[in-house]
Amino acid sequence: MNPALFSIYQYYTYCARDCRQAVLSVHFQVKLTFIPSLTEIFMRATHQYDFAIVGAGLTGVALAYGLARLGRSVVVLERLEKSKILNKPSHGLIWAQANLGLPAVQREWNNLALSRWNEFDAQLCQISASTTHFERPGGVWLALDKLALQGRQLQAEAGANEDPELEWLDTETLKRLVHSLGDGIAGASYCADDGQLNLQLLHRSLSRALSNLNVDQLFLSAVERLQDTGDNYRIVGEGINVCANQVVLATGGQSDELVQSLGFESLRTVIDTFWETAQVRHFLPFPAWQLRQSRDGSLLIPVGEEGERSENWNTSLAAYPPLQQLDIRRHWHDTRCKTANALPRYQRSTTHSGVFRIASPDSLLHCSLHSSLVPAWLVGKLPDKAMAPFTNNITQDNEMAASSIGGHVAEFSGLLHQNFEI
Ligand SMILES: Cc1cc2nc3c(=O)[nH]c(=O)nc-3n(C[C@H](O)[C@H](O)[C@H](O)COP(=O)(O)OP(=O)(O)OC[C@H]3O[C@@H](n4cnc5c(N)ncnc54)[C@H](O)[C@@H]3O)c2cc1C
Numbered sequence: 496m497n498p499a500l501f502s503i504y505q506y507y508t509y510c511a512r513d514c515r516q517a518v519l520s521v522h523f524q525v526k527l528t529f530i531p532s533l534t535e536i537f538m539r540a541t542h543q544y545d546f547a548i549v550g551a552g553l554t555g556v557a558l559a560y561g562l563a564r565l566g567r568s569v570v571v572l573e574r575l576e577k578s579k580i581l582n583k584p585s586h587g588l589i590w591a592q593a594n595l596g597l598p599a600v601q602r603e604w605n606n607l608a609l610s611r612w613n614e615f616d617a618q619l620c621q622i623s624a625s626t627t628h629f630e631r632p633g634g635v636w637l638a639l640d641k642l643a644l645q646g647r648q649l650q651a652e653a654g655a656n657e658d659p660e661l662e663w664l665d666t667e668t669l670k671r672l673v674h675s676l677g678d679g680i681a682g683a684s685y686c687a688d689d690g691q692l693n694l695q696l697l698h699r700s701l702s703r704a705l706s707n708l709n710v711d712q713l714f715l716s717a718v719e720r721l722q723d724t725g726d727n728y729r730i731v732g733e734g735i736n737v738c739a740n741q742v743v744l745a746t747g748g749q750s751d752e753l754v755q756s757l758g759f760e761s762l763r764t765v766i767d768t769f770w771e772t773a774q775v776r777h778f779l780p781f782p783a784w785q786l787r788q789s790r791d792g793s794l795l796i797p798v799g800e801e802g803e804r805s806e807n808w809n810t811s812l813a814a815y816p817p818l819q820q821l822d823i824r825r826h827w828h829d830t831r832c833k834t835a836n837a838l839p840r841y842q843r844s845t846t847h848s849g850v851f852r853i854a855s856p857d858s859l860l861h862c863s864l865h866s867s868l869v870p871a872w873l874v875g876k877l878p879d880k881a882m883a884p885f886t887n888n889i890t891q892d893n894e895m896a897a898s899s900i901g902g903h904v905a906e907f908s909g910l911l912h913q914n915f916e917i
Pocket of ligand 1: 750
């Protein structure tokens with residue numbers, strides 16, 4: 496065979512193998528519309544991107560989505576296989592009540608995330624031509640007895656301001672709203688801002704949107720380290736042939752060695768366990784913290800580590816006694832990263848220019864910001880100052896950390912609202 500033709504053949508064979516997931520993408524189809532010169536073939540053997548995102552969890556895909564919408568070329572590298580990543584539980588909460596008792600800066604960030612969710616979801620569904628089943632019917636936190644209800648009321652009163660706005664429901668009111676509610680519930684706090692969605696559909700929608708936006712998603716690609724070439728970073732790992740000007744670590748609480756080699760503190764991963772039951776008749780008009788029902792009817796119940804029946808389980812059972820007889824269909828583990836002060840981390844490496852680490856213990860709630868405002872910061876549209884409360888490597892005890900960031904709140908929210916124009 497003619498050597499030039501052979502090289503071209505080799506190049507396309509390589510592309511077809513390495514970009515398995517991209518074979519059908521528009522990006523690849525565009526590549527096929529012209530025959531590159533030999534020099535181009537050589538240059539493209541390593542794929543060049545503006546941004547490489549390490550980790551295809553919710554944080555990684557939301558960031559990739561936001562960066563692609565800002566016109567950046569993006570690759571997502573994930574060490575697991577695609578089916579593992581997309582097989583999420585069928586229910587997730589967008590939970591405004593989580594703001595109860597949080598430090599001001601955290602409430603501010605969460606409220607911003609909550610305020611952007613409707614728009615984020617509408618755009619995502621349009622771009623991905625799919626649905627996430629997102630809705631905000633409000634939500635309840637159930638109290639097993641009067642004491643638990645009073646404790647929650649005291650906690651709400653102790654907060655300096657009214658975030659989140661709660662209503663207090665007694666047993667009778669609650670029973671009028673949820674007909675099949677068991678007799679063992681003493682009351683509940685209700686928040687109209689609470690919402691729910693299908694976590695699996697959300698992840699799938701984001702992944703589809705990435706394909707539509709020509710983002711390459713490379714699975715079974717474990718990143719071991721970054722090599723600074725002087726011009727950009729070569730991503731090192733088995734089978735990976737990627738260079739990027741900027742790199743974002745979205746590895747949750749994982750890959751300590753990689754994270755530390757790039758100048759970031761490692762984070763702990765906490766594992767919460769959920770049980771998913773068989774499907775039952777739909778009876779919940781809104782989610783309860785301790786009892787979450789997806790549209791297909793299955794219930795998702797938070798249980799203690801190792802699946803022991805905790806306080807949450809007792810409350811779920813009191814609210815819905817038939818739970819005792821339901822088959823447990825699946826067990827889920829929620830791998831949340833844990834930061835010292837419970838704040839997310841939006842950090843720029845001080846040792847490696849153009850390298851960032853993004854991690855959040857509430858990455859579902861924060862998806863609406865990880866796909867808009869945080870990418871705006873990554874491309875330089877938002878000053879570092881705006882992210883100051885989250886960029887400091889604060890590892891002191893929670894109280895000190897909270898008071899040191901509290902002072903930034905007014906300036907921080909002003910900057911966010913002023914600068915955010917996407
Ligand atoms: C049942 C359930 C219910 C939940 N409910 C809520 C909720 O109501 N509200 C809420 O806010 N959150 C909720 N969560 C939590 C939320 O879903 C998690 O916080 C989120 O999935 C974590 O996303 P992440 O991308 O930050 O981290 P991860 O999901 O941990 O993703 C990190 C990814 O990086 C990959 N990775 C790590 N190292 C490397 C490497 N070296 N190279 C390549 N890839 C690498 C990992 O394989 C992983 O896929 C829930 C979770 C579960 C399971």
